Amino acid sequence: MIQYPVLAADAVVGVTAPSSGVPEELHDLLKTASMRLRRQGHEVIIQETAWTQESVRSAPAAKRAEEFHELMKNDKVGLILPPWGGELLIEALEFINFADLKNKWVLGYSDTSTLLLAITLQTGIATAHGTNLIDLRGEYTDLTTGMWKKVLSTQRGSFILQTSSSHYQKQWKHDEPSPCVFHLTELTEWKTVSGKPAVMKGRLLGGCVDTIRHLIGTPYGDVKSFRNTYLPGKPLLWYMENCELSPTDLRRSLVQMKYAGWFENCGGVLFGRSAVNASVDGYSAENVYRELAEELGVPVVYDIDCGHQPPQITFINGAWAEAEVDPAGKGTILQHFI
Structure with a gap:
Protein backbone atom coordinates (compact mmCIF):
# COMPACT_ATOMS: atom_id res chain seq x y z
CA MET A 1 0.00 0.00 0.00
CA ILE A 2 1.35 3.43 -0.97
CA GLN A 3 2.00 5.68 2.05
CA TYR A 4 0.87 9.28 1.67
CA PRO A 5 2.22 11.97 3.99
CA VAL A 6 -0.17 14.81 4.87
CA LEU A 7 1.14 18.37 5.08
CA ALA A 8 -0.12 20.30 8.10
CA ALA A 9 -1.01 23.97 7.67
CA ASP A 10 1.80 24.98 10.02
CA ALA A 11 4.27 22.28 8.97
CA VAL A 12 7.93 22.80 9.72
CA VAL A 13 9.96 22.91 6.49
CA GLY A 14 13.44 21.42 6.45
CA VAL A 15 15.83 22.73 3.83
CA THR A 16 18.84 20.67 2.78
CA ALA A 17 20.76 20.31 -0.47
CA PRO A 18 21.16 16.65 -1.50
CA SER A 19 22.52 17.83 -4.86
CA SER A 20 23.58 21.47 -5.31
CA GLY A 21 23.63 24.14 -2.63
CA VAL A 22 23.37 27.89 -3.02
CA PRO A 23 26.64 29.76 -3.63
CA GLU A 24 27.37 32.76 -1.43
CA GLU A 25 26.56 35.34 -4.10
CA LEU A 26 23.00 33.93 -4.31
CA HIS A 27 22.30 33.56 -0.59
CA ASP A 28 19.72 36.34 -0.78
CA LEU A 29 17.54 34.03 -2.89
CA LEU A 30 17.55 31.42 -0.15
CA LYS A 31 16.89 34.01 2.54
CA THR A 32 13.97 35.54 0.63
CA ALA A 33 12.34 32.19 -0.15
CA SER A 34 12.63 31.11 3.49
CA MET A 35 11.18 34.42 4.64
CA ARG A 36 8.14 33.90 2.39
CA LEU A 37 7.45 30.52 4.00
CA ARG A 38 7.88 31.93 7.49
CA ARG A 39 5.35 34.66 6.72
CA GLN A 40 2.93 31.90 5.73
CA GLY A 41 3.25 30.38 9.20
CA HIS A 42 5.99 27.81 8.64
CA GLU A 43 9.06 27.37 10.77
CA VAL A 44 12.01 26.83 8.43
CA ILE A 45 15.08 24.82 9.42
CA ILE A 46 17.97 25.41 7.01
CA GLN A 47 20.81 22.90 7.07
CA GLU A 48 24.44 23.73 6.36
CA THR A 49 24.57 22.24 2.86
CA ALA A 50 21.94 24.69 1.61
CA TRP A 51 24.49 27.49 2.06
CA THR A 52 27.50 25.80 0.44
CA GLN A 53 28.51 24.92 -3.11
CA GLU A 54 31.81 23.76 -4.61
CA SER A 55 32.55 21.68 -7.72
CA VAL A 56 28.84 21.26 -8.58
CA ARG A 57 28.06 19.79 -5.14
CA SER A 58 26.81 21.25 -1.90
CA ALA A 59 29.05 18.87 0.08
CA PRO A 60 30.50 15.34 -0.08
CA ALA A 61 27.88 12.67 -0.73
CA ALA A 62 27.96 11.22 2.79
CA LYS A 63 27.42 14.67 4.30
CA ARG A 64 24.45 15.32 2.03
CA ALA A 65 22.87 12.01 3.03
CA GLU A 66 23.58 12.67 6.72
CA GLU A 67 21.73 15.99 6.63
CA PHE A 68 18.82 14.41 4.79
CA HIS A 69 18.54 11.75 7.51
CA GLU A 70 18.70 14.41 10.24
CA LEU A 71 15.60 16.06 8.78
CA MET A 72 13.91 12.70 8.29
CA LYS A 73 14.47 11.81 11.96
CA ASN A 74 13.28 15.21 13.19
CA ASP A 75 9.63 14.64 14.13
CA LYS A 76 8.95 18.38 13.90
CA VAL A 77 9.73 18.46 10.17
CA GLY A 78 6.79 17.74 7.87
CA LEU A 79 8.35 18.68 4.54
CA ILE A 80 11.87 18.42 3.14
CA LEU A 81 12.35 21.03 0.42
CA PRO A 82 15.76 21.42 -1.30
CA PRO A 83 16.67 24.87 -2.62
CA TRP A 84 16.87 23.45 -6.16
CA GLY A 85 18.28 20.54 -8.14
CA GLY A 86 21.80 20.15 -9.44
CA GLU A 87 23.97 17.50 -11.04
CA LEU A 88 25.21 14.68 -8.79
CA LEU A 89 22.52 13.69 -6.32
CA ILE A 90 22.98 10.09 -7.44
CA GLU A 91 26.23 9.96 -5.44
CA ALA A 92 24.30 10.30 -2.18
CA LEU A 93 21.91 7.38 -2.71
CA GLU A 94 24.30 4.71 -1.42
CA PHE A 95 24.52 6.57 1.91
CA ILE A 96 20.76 6.76 2.44
CA ASN A 97 19.10 4.10 4.58
CA PHE A 98 15.77 3.79 2.79
CA ALA A 99 14.44 1.36 5.38
CA ASP A 100 14.75 4.12 7.98
CA LEU A 101 12.79 6.82 6.14
CA LYS A 102 9.68 8.30 7.72
CA ASN A 103 6.41 9.08 6.03
CA LYS A 104 6.96 12.76 5.27
CA TRP A 105 6.95 14.79 2.08
CA VAL A 106 10.01 15.45 -0.07
CA LEU A 107 9.32 18.03 -2.79
CA GLY A 108 11.34 19.30 -5.76
CA TYR A 109 12.31 18.75 -9.36
CA SER A 110 15.33 18.49 -11.67
CA ASP A 111 18.07 16.42 -9.99
CA THR A 112 15.94 16.20 -6.84
CA SER A 113 13.68 13.85 -8.82
CA THR A 114 16.49 11.26 -8.68
CA LEU A 115 15.93 11.05 -4.93
CA LEU A 116 12.14 11.26 -5.22
CA LEU A 117 11.84 8.33 -7.59
CA ALA A 118 14.31 6.23 -5.60
CA ILE A 119 12.35 6.82 -2.37
CA THR A 120 9.02 5.80 -3.88
CA LEU A 121 10.42 2.74 -5.66
CA GLN A 122 12.33 1.59 -2.58
CA THR A 123 9.75 2.31 0.11
CA GLY A 124 6.30 2.92 -1.36
CA ILE A 125 6.28 6.38 0.26
CA ALA A 126 4.76 8.96 -2.08
CA THR A 127 7.02 11.83 -3.13
CA ALA A 128 6.21 15.15 -4.80
CA HIS A 129 7.63 16.40 -8.08
CA GLY A 130 6.96 20.13 -8.23
CA THR A 131 8.36 23.49 -7.22
CA ASN A 132 11.66 23.92 -5.46
CA LEU A 133 12.27 26.35 -2.61
CA ILE A 134 14.03 29.08 -4.58
CA ASP A 135 11.07 29.44 -6.94
CA LEU A 136 8.83 30.33 -3.98
CA ARG A 137 10.66 33.57 -3.25
CA GLY A 138 8.25 35.83 -5.16
CA GLU A 139 5.82 38.30 -3.66
CA TYR A 140 3.08 36.05 -5.04
CA THR A 141 2.90 32.69 -6.79
CA ASP A 142 1.09 31.74 -9.98
CA LEU A 143 -2.00 29.54 -9.61
CA THR A 144 -0.38 26.40 -11.05
CA THR A 145 2.71 26.47 -8.83
CA GLY A 146 0.65 27.60 -5.87
CA MET A 147 -1.33 24.33 -5.84
CA TRP A 148 1.59 22.51 -4.18
CA LYS A 149 0.24 23.06 -0.66
CA LYS A 150 -3.26 21.83 -1.51
CA VAL A 151 -1.82 18.76 -3.20
CA LEU A 152 0.44 17.90 -0.26
CA SER A 153 -2.43 18.49 2.18
CA THR A 154 -4.69 15.94 0.48
CA GLN A 155 -5.85 13.20 2.82
CA ARG A 156 -5.45 9.52 2.04
CA GLY A 157 -8.53 8.23 0.23
CA SER A 158 -9.27 11.64 -1.26
CA PHE A 159 -8.30 13.24 -4.58
CA ILE A 160 -7.02 16.52 -6.00
CA LEU A 161 -7.60 18.06 -9.44
CA GLN A 162 -5.05 20.30 -11.17
CA THR A 163 -5.48 22.06 -14.51
CA SER A 164 -3.02 23.21 -17.13
CA SER A 165 -1.65 26.73 -16.82
CA SER A 166 -2.81 29.58 -19.04
Whole structure:
Protein backbone atom coordinates (compact mmCIF):
# COMPACT_ATOMS: atom_id res chain seq x y z
CA MET A 1 0.00 0.00 0.00
CA ILE A 2 1.35 3.43 -0.97
CA GLN A 3 2.00 5.68 2.05
CA TYR A 4 0.87 9.28 1.67
CA PRO A 5 2.22 11.97 3.99
CA VAL A 6 -0.17 14.81 4.87
CA LEU A 7 1.14 18.37 5.08
CA ALA A 8 -0.12 20.30 8.10
CA ALA A 9 -1.01 23.97 7.67
CA ASP A 10 1.80 24.98 10.02
CA ALA A 11 4.27 22.28 8.97
CA VAL A 12 7.93 22.80 9.72
CA VAL A 13 9.96 22.91 6.49
CA GLY A 14 13.44 21.42 6.45
CA VAL A 15 15.83 22.73 3.83
CA THR A 16 18.84 20.67 2.78
CA ALA A 17 20.76 20.31 -0.47
CA PRO A 18 21.16 16.65 -1.50
CA SER A 19 22.52 17.83 -4.86
CA SER A 20 23.58 21.47 -5.31
CA GLY A 21 23.63 24.14 -2.63
CA VAL A 22 23.37 27.89 -3.02
CA PRO A 23 26.64 29.76 -3.63
CA GLU A 24 27.37 32.76 -1.43
CA GLU A 25 26.56 35.34 -4.10
CA LEU A 26 23.00 33.93 -4.31
CA HIS A 27 22.30 33.56 -0.59
CA ASP A 28 19.72 36.34 -0.78
CA LEU A 29 17.54 34.03 -2.89
CA LEU A 30 17.55 31.42 -0.15
CA LYS A 31 16.89 34.01 2.54
CA THR A 32 13.97 35.54 0.63
CA ALA A 33 12.34 32.19 -0.15
CA SER A 34 12.63 31.11 3.49
CA MET A 35 11.18 34.42 4.64
CA ARG A 36 8.14 33.90 2.39
CA LEU A 37 7.45 30.52 4.00
CA ARG A 38 7.88 31.93 7.49
CA ARG A 39 5.35 34.66 6.72
CA GLN A 40 2.93 31.90 5.73
CA GLY A 41 3.25 30.38 9.20
CA HIS A 42 5.99 27.81 8.64
CA GLU A 43 9.06 27.37 10.77
CA VAL A 44 12.01 26.83 8.43
CA ILE A 45 15.08 24.82 9.42
CA ILE A 46 17.97 25.41 7.01
CA GLN A 47 20.81 22.90 7.07
CA GLU A 48 24.44 23.73 6.36
CA THR A 49 24.57 22.24 2.86
CA ALA A 50 21.94 24.69 1.61
CA TRP A 51 24.49 27.49 2.06
CA THR A 52 27.50 25.80 0.44
CA GLN A 53 28.51 24.92 -3.11
CA GLU A 54 31.81 23.76 -4.61
CA SER A 55 32.55 21.68 -7.72
CA VAL A 56 28.84 21.26 -8.58
CA ARG A 57 28.06 19.79 -5.14
CA SER A 58 26.81 21.25 -1.90
CA ALA A 59 29.05 18.87 0.08
CA PRO A 60 30.50 15.34 -0.08
CA ALA A 61 27.88 12.67 -0.73
CA ALA A 62 27.96 11.22 2.79
CA LYS A 63 27.42 14.67 4.30
CA ARG A 64 24.45 15.32 2.03
CA ALA A 65 22.87 12.01 3.03
CA GLU A 66 23.58 12.67 6.72
CA GLU A 67 21.73 15.99 6.63
CA PHE A 68 18.82 14.41 4.79
CA HIS A 69 18.54 11.75 7.51
CA GLU A 70 18.70 14.41 10.24
CA LEU A 71 15.60 16.06 8.78
CA MET A 72 13.91 12.70 8.29
CA LYS A 73 14.47 11.81 11.96
CA ASN A 74 13.28 15.21 13.19
CA ASP A 75 9.63 14.64 14.13
CA LYS A 76 8.95 18.38 13.90
CA VAL A 77 9.73 18.46 10.17
CA GLY A 78 6.79 17.74 7.87
CA LEU A 79 8.35 18.68 4.54
CA ILE A 80 11.87 18.42 3.14
CA LEU A 81 12.35 21.03 0.42
CA PRO A 82 15.76 21.42 -1.30
CA PRO A 83 16.67 24.87 -2.62
CA TRP A 84 16.87 23.45 -6.16
CA GLY A 85 18.28 20.54 -8.14
CA GLY A 86 21.80 20.15 -9.44
CA GLU A 87 23.97 17.50 -11.04
CA LEU A 88 25.21 14.68 -8.79
CA LEU A 89 22.52 13.69 -6.32
CA ILE A 90 22.98 10.09 -7.44
CA GLU A 91 26.23 9.96 -5.44
CA ALA A 92 24.30 10.30 -2.18
CA LEU A 93 21.91 7.38 -2.71
CA GLU A 94 24.30 4.71 -1.42
CA PHE A 95 24.52 6.57 1.91
CA ILE A 96 20.76 6.76 2.44
CA ASN A 97 19.10 4.10 4.58
CA PHE A 98 15.77 3.79 2.79
CA ALA A 99 14.44 1.36 5.38
CA ASP A 100 14.75 4.12 7.98
CA LEU A 101 12.79 6.82 6.14
CA LYS A 102 9.68 8.30 7.72
CA ASN A 103 6.41 9.08 6.03
CA LYS A 104 6.96 12.76 5.27
CA TRP A 105 6.95 14.79 2.08
CA VAL A 106 10.01 15.45 -0.07
CA LEU A 107 9.32 18.03 -2.79
CA GLY A 108 11.34 19.30 -5.76
CA TYR A 109 12.31 18.75 -9.36
CA SER A 110 15.33 18.49 -11.67
CA ASP A 111 18.07 16.42 -9.99
CA THR A 112 15.94 16.20 -6.84
CA SER A 113 13.68 13.85 -8.82
CA THR A 114 16.49 11.26 -8.68
CA LEU A 115 15.93 11.05 -4.93
CA LEU A 116 12.14 11.26 -5.22
CA LEU A 117 11.84 8.33 -7.59
CA ALA A 118 14.31 6.23 -5.60
CA ILE A 119 12.35 6.82 -2.37
CA THR A 120 9.02 5.80 -3.88
CA LEU A 121 10.42 2.74 -5.66
CA GLN A 122 12.33 1.59 -2.58
CA THR A 123 9.75 2.31 0.11
CA GLY A 124 6.30 2.92 -1.36
CA ILE A 125 6.28 6.38 0.26
CA ALA A 126 4.76 8.96 -2.08
CA THR A 127 7.02 11.83 -3.13
CA ALA A 128 6.21 15.15 -4.80
CA HIS A 129 7.63 16.40 -8.08
CA GLY A 130 6.96 20.13 -8.23
CA THR A 131 8.36 23.49 -7.22
CA ASN A 132 11.66 23.92 -5.46
CA LEU A 133 12.27 26.35 -2.61
CA ILE A 134 14.03 29.08 -4.58
CA ASP A 135 11.07 29.44 -6.94
CA LEU A 136 8.83 30.33 -3.98
CA ARG A 137 10.66 33.57 -3.25
CA GLY A 138 8.25 35.83 -5.16
CA GLU A 139 5.82 38.30 -3.66
CA TYR A 140 3.08 36.05 -5.04
CA THR A 141 2.90 32.69 -6.79
CA ASP A 142 1.09 31.74 -9.98
CA LEU A 143 -2.00 29.54 -9.61
CA THR A 144 -0.38 26.40 -11.05
CA THR A 145 2.71 26.47 -8.83
CA GLY A 146 0.65 27.60 -5.87
CA MET A 147 -1.33 24.33 -5.84
CA TRP A 148 1.59 22.51 -4.18
CA LYS A 149 0.24 23.06 -0.66
CA LYS A 150 -3.26 21.83 -1.51
CA VAL A 151 -1.82 18.76 -3.20
CA LEU A 152 0.44 17.90 -0.26
CA SER A 153 -2.43 18.49 2.18
CA THR A 154 -4.69 15.94 0.48
CA GLN A 155 -5.85 13.20 2.82
CA ARG A 156 -5.45 9.52 2.04
CA GLY A 157 -8.53 8.23 0.23
CA SER A 158 -9.27 11.64 -1.26
CA PHE A 159 -8.30 13.24 -4.58
CA ILE A 160 -7.02 16.52 -6.00
CA LEU A 161 -7.60 18.06 -9.44
CA GLN A 162 -5.05 20.30 -11.17
CA THR A 163 -5.48 22.06 -14.51
CA SER A 164 -3.02 23.21 -17.13
CA SER A 165 -1.65 26.73 -16.82
CA SER A 166 -2.81 29.58 -19.04
CA HIS A 167 0.76 30.72 -19.83
CA TYR A 168 4.30 29.51 -19.29
CA GLN A 169 7.82 30.91 -19.12
CA LYS A 170 9.87 30.40 -22.27
CA GLN A 171 13.21 31.43 -20.80
CA TRP A 172 14.72 32.55 -17.53
CA LYS A 173 15.42 36.29 -17.18
CA HIS A 174 17.43 36.55 -13.98
CA ASP A 175 18.37 40.15 -14.80
CA GLU A 176 14.68 41.09 -14.85
CA PRO A 177 13.24 40.01 -11.49
CA SER A 178 9.46 39.98 -11.28
CA PRO A 179 7.06 39.85 -8.30
CA CYS A 180 5.97 36.28 -9.12
CA VAL A 181 9.50 35.09 -10.12
CA PHE A 182 8.35 33.61 -13.44
CA HIS A 183 7.77 35.58 -16.65
CA LEU A 184 4.65 33.80 -17.92
CA THR A 185 4.44 35.14 -21.47
CA GLU A 186 3.74 32.14 -23.73
CA LEU A 187 0.36 30.48 -24.26
CA THR A 188 0.23 26.99 -22.76
CA GLU A 189 -0.95 24.19 -25.04
CA TRP A 190 -0.77 20.52 -24.13
CA LYS A 191 -0.29 18.47 -27.28
CA THR A 192 -0.88 14.85 -28.23
CA VAL A 193 1.03 12.75 -30.73
CA SER A 194 -2.27 11.70 -32.26
CA GLY A 195 -3.48 15.28 -32.62
CA LYS A 196 -6.69 14.19 -30.90
CA PRO A 197 -7.99 14.47 -27.31
CA ALA A 198 -6.43 11.92 -24.99
CA VAL A 199 -7.30 10.17 -21.75
CA MET A 200 -4.86 8.01 -19.81
CA LYS A 201 -4.77 6.37 -16.39
CA GLY A 202 -2.17 4.77 -14.18
CA ARG A 203 -0.05 5.05 -11.08
CA LEU A 204 2.35 7.96 -11.48
CA LEU A 205 6.11 7.67 -11.67
CA GLY A 206 8.61 10.02 -13.26
CA GLY A 207 11.02 12.90 -12.99
CA CYS A 208 13.84 14.52 -14.92
CA VAL A 209 14.83 12.05 -17.64
CA ASP A 210 18.41 13.39 -17.64
CA THR A 211 18.96 12.02 -14.15
CA ILE A 212 16.42 9.29 -13.41
CA ARG A 213 17.66 7.28 -16.41
CA HIS A 214 20.86 6.61 -14.43
CA LEU A 215 18.83 4.60 -11.90
CA ILE A 216 18.30 1.89 -14.51
CA GLY A 217 20.10 -1.30 -13.50
CA THR A 218 20.68 -0.12 -9.92
CA PRO A 219 18.85 -1.13 -6.73
CA TYR A 220 17.29 2.35 -6.71
CA GLY A 221 15.52 1.92 -10.06
CA ASP A 222 13.70 -1.37 -9.54
CA VAL A 223 10.45 -0.51 -11.30
CA LYS A 224 9.49 -4.17 -11.74
CA SER A 225 9.44 -4.87 -7.99
CA PHE A 226 7.49 -1.67 -7.34
CA ARG A 227 4.95 -2.61 -9.98
CA ASN A 228 4.54 -6.14 -8.63
CA THR A 229 4.15 -4.89 -5.05
CA TYR A 230 1.91 -1.86 -5.47
CA LEU A 231 -0.08 -2.32 -8.67
CA PRO A 232 -0.20 -5.91 -9.89
CA GLY A 233 -2.10 -5.90 -13.15
CA LYS A 234 -2.52 -2.11 -13.12
CA PRO A 235 -0.74 0.33 -15.46
CA LEU A 236 1.92 2.91 -14.76
CA LEU A 237 1.53 6.48 -15.98
CA TRP A 238 4.91 8.06 -16.65
CA TYR A 239 5.64 11.80 -16.59
CA MET A 240 9.05 13.12 -17.62
CA GLU A 241 10.80 16.39 -18.23
CA ASN A 242 13.94 16.99 -20.27
CA CYS A 243 16.49 19.54 -19.07
CA GLU A 244 19.49 19.16 -21.39
CA LEU A 245 19.12 16.10 -23.64
CA SER A 246 19.14 16.43 -27.43
CA PRO A 247 16.39 14.50 -29.26
CA THR A 248 18.84 11.71 -30.07
CA ASP A 249 20.00 11.41 -26.46
CA LEU A 250 16.39 11.51 -25.30
CA ARG A 251 15.60 8.71 -27.75
CA ARG A 252 18.50 6.59 -26.47
CA SER A 253 17.35 7.12 -22.89
CA LEU A 254 13.76 6.09 -23.64
CA VAL A 255 14.89 3.01 -25.54
CA GLN A 256 17.04 2.04 -22.57
CA MET A 257 14.03 2.48 -20.27
CA LYS A 258 12.01 0.25 -22.58
CA TYR A 259 14.73 -2.42 -22.62
CA ALA A 260 14.87 -2.23 -18.81
CA GLY A 261 11.12 -2.92 -18.56
CA TRP A 262 10.15 0.50 -17.24
CA PHE A 263 7.36 0.82 -19.81
CA GLU A 264 5.81 -2.60 -19.28
CA ASN A 265 2.09 -2.27 -18.60
CA CYS A 266 2.20 1.46 -19.35
CA GLY A 267 -0.98 3.52 -19.59
CA GLY A 268 0.63 6.54 -21.24
CA VAL A 269 3.53 8.99 -21.11
CA LEU A 270 3.48 12.72 -20.35
CA PHE A 271 6.41 14.94 -21.37
CA GLY A 272 7.07 18.42 -20.01
CA ARG A 273 8.04 21.44 -22.04
CA SER A 274 11.72 21.74 -22.89
CA ALA A 275 13.98 24.50 -24.17
CA VAL A 276 16.44 22.02 -25.72
CA ASN A 277 14.22 20.41 -28.34
CA ALA A 278 16.21 21.64 -31.36
CA SER A 279 16.28 18.95 -34.05
CA VAL A 280 19.38 16.90 -34.87
CA ASP A 281 19.76 16.33 -38.63
CA GLY A 282 16.01 16.79 -38.98
CA TYR A 283 15.23 14.48 -36.05
CA SER A 284 13.06 16.32 -33.52
CA ALA A 285 11.58 15.71 -30.08
CA GLU A 286 8.22 15.27 -31.80
CA ASN A 287 9.76 12.38 -33.75
CA VAL A 288 10.86 10.86 -30.44
CA TYR A 289 7.38 11.18 -28.95
CA ARG A 290 5.73 9.70 -32.06
CA GLU A 291 8.07 6.72 -32.16
CA LEU A 292 7.50 5.99 -28.47
CA ALA A 293 3.73 6.16 -28.92
CA GLU A 294 3.90 3.72 -31.84
CA GLU A 295 6.19 1.29 -30.02
CA LEU A 296 4.25 1.25 -26.77
CA GLY A 297 0.79 1.58 -28.31
CA VAL A 298 -0.23 4.18 -25.73
CA PRO A 299 -1.15 7.89 -25.77
CA VAL A 300 1.78 10.30 -25.52
CA VAL A 301 1.18 13.90 -24.44
CA TYR A 302 3.82 16.63 -24.50
CA ASP A 303 4.44 20.26 -23.57
CA ILE A 304 2.70 19.75 -20.24
CA ASP A 305 3.33 21.87 -17.12
CA CYS A 306 6.39 20.05 -15.82
CA GLY A 307 10.08 20.89 -15.66
CA HIS A 308 12.44 23.72 -16.47
CA GLN A 309 9.93 25.88 -18.35
CA PRO A 310 7.58 26.70 -15.44
CA PRO A 311 5.02 26.76 -13.99
CA GLN A 312 4.69 23.21 -12.73
CA ILE A 313 1.88 20.93 -11.77
CA THR A 314 2.67 18.95 -8.61
CA PHE A 315 2.91 15.27 -9.56
CA ILE A 316 2.82 12.66 -6.80
CA ASN A 317 4.95 9.59 -7.38
CA GLY A 318 2.76 6.65 -6.35
CA ALA A 319 -0.64 8.33 -6.76
CA TRP A 320 -3.29 6.89 -9.07
CA ALA A 321 -3.91 9.50 -11.75
CA GLU A 322 -6.21 10.29 -14.64
CA ALA A 323 -4.80 12.66 -17.25
CA GLU A 324 -6.90 14.28 -19.94
CA VAL A 325 -6.23 16.64 -22.85
CA ASP A 326 -9.15 18.31 -24.62
CA PRO A 327 -9.37 19.48 -28.26
CA ALA A 328 -8.30 23.01 -27.27
CA GLY A 329 -5.01 21.81 -25.73
CA LYS A 330 -6.15 22.24 -22.14
CA GLY A 331 -5.25 19.51 -19.70
CA THR A 332 -6.19 18.14 -16.31
CA ILE A 333 -4.48 15.82 -13.83
CA LEU A 334 -6.74 14.14 -11.29
CA GLN A 335 -4.72 12.38 -8.59
CA HIS A 336 -6.25 9.85 -6.19
CA PHE A 337 -4.39 9.20 -2.94
CA ILE A 338 -5.26 5.51 -2.78
